[in-house]
């Protein structure tokens with residue numbers, strides 16, 4: 498890409514009402530402001546968006562707003578609606594609100610009582626991550642919306658009060674309206690869980706011929722934020738809000754995990770259960786957009802999903818992994834037993850079946866995404882939203898070796914070059930469990946834990962022709 502002409506990168510203008518010289522370094526993505534108030538720099542990554550104003554009649558001066566986010570010590574954020582004139586055109590081009598934004602949010606000119614029906618829902622997931630969602634909405638999202646003409650009366654705010662809140666909203670409000678053909682946008686301030694709740698309701702329900710896919714925006718408030726870290730949503734400093742303003746709606750690939758009867762979803766730290774399958778059904782289904790795993794990964798997600806572990810953020814996964822690999826009671830780490838059958842495509846695109854020789858396993862993980870956490874690149878060949886299911890697996894190997902492999906996964910996904918690790922594209926996977934203790938039959942579907950019934954199985958396939966939501970992402974970055 499050639500550098501923009503100099504006149505597009507440098508202008509004399511004003512910032513917060515004071516004269517300033519404005520220079521944009523397009524390579525570094527930095528706006529440099531020199532003026533009466535001193536020296537200031539603004540990184541593209543801290544800009545939620547630029548609202549490009551109109552030329553003032555006579556003077557021809559162009560007014561703009563920079564919706565700017567600053568991170569303060571202690572993970573606090575400060576939003577500022579910076580009033581400017583004559584921004585360099587190249588800075589505007591790199592940061593301006595997408596024309597699609599106007600289609601995702603209620604009409605900016607809609608006034609109270611005008612009869613316009615709000616179709617924007619903001620969901621604040623109180624239980625996500627370390628509990629930042631409410632503060633981020635109050636201090637950032639709400640004032641940014643107002644500054645860009647999206648008034649509080651033109652959208653609904655839904656604050657979760659239980660782990661069923663998002664599912665209820667989707668099934669009671671979003672699904673019926675989507676089935677009536679209404680375009681809706683849902684901005685989730687959550688981790689992956691908010692998206693997973695949404696797809697589980699939509700994929701398990703009847704959708705009408707008029708069904709219009711809701712567009713989902715994501716402000717990353719979770720622990721792992723796998724979807725956000727794999728689509729680039731988490732790459733800037735705005736927790737994904739920049740993508741909501743500047744992105745486009747793209748179909749979100751999903752997977753279906755089908756479980757044998759007697760399989761149960763575990764919740765409330767494993768104290769309560771709920772059958773996966775409806776009564777008298779042959780099998781039960783769950784849906785995901787990230788991962789379905791068994792063995793070490795599923796066990797560590799399950800064991801770390803307690804209020805006590807959650808206090809440690811994403812560290813909780815490593816803490817639980819250590820306990821599983823080197824149990825504090827001195828026992829040996831568990832060797833997981835079962836038969837794995839894969840369905841793959843040959844060079845001509847035809848399906849064929851392959852059974853893994855190994856009956857003893859350490860790690861079995863099928864995923865649609867590259868990153869389970871910001872720095873954990875579990876599937877380095879996965880591209881954002883590429884709808885490719887990939888399997889990462891290894892057998893029953895010593896704990897020191899497992900730690901080494903997991904460490905490599907944190908180094909850009911270098912684990913896939915280790916000879917003990919299998920890494921391949923698959924269409925489907927089936928696991929037939931050979932474990933008598935239910936603890937070792939736990940399967941993770943996007944963070945949810947299912948305990949498969951004794952002698953049972955799970956089959957995982959990617960969904961084709963079953964798009965139920967779009968996700969709003971700026972894939973240009």
Ligand SMILES: Nc1ncnc2c1ncn2[C@@H]1O[C@H](COP(=O)(O)OP(=O)(O)OP(=O)(O)O)[C@@H](O)[C@H]1O
Pocket residue numbers: 622623624625626627657658659660661687688689690691718719720721722723944
């Ligand atoms: N008010 C609430 N009361 C009880 N549970 C809640 C409440 N709000 C959200 N939850 C639950 O908290 C969990 C939050 O999951 P979410 O995926 O959003 O965050 P996370 O698990 O921290 O992040 P990630 O999945 O990205 O690692 C979900 O199970 C959700 O149902």
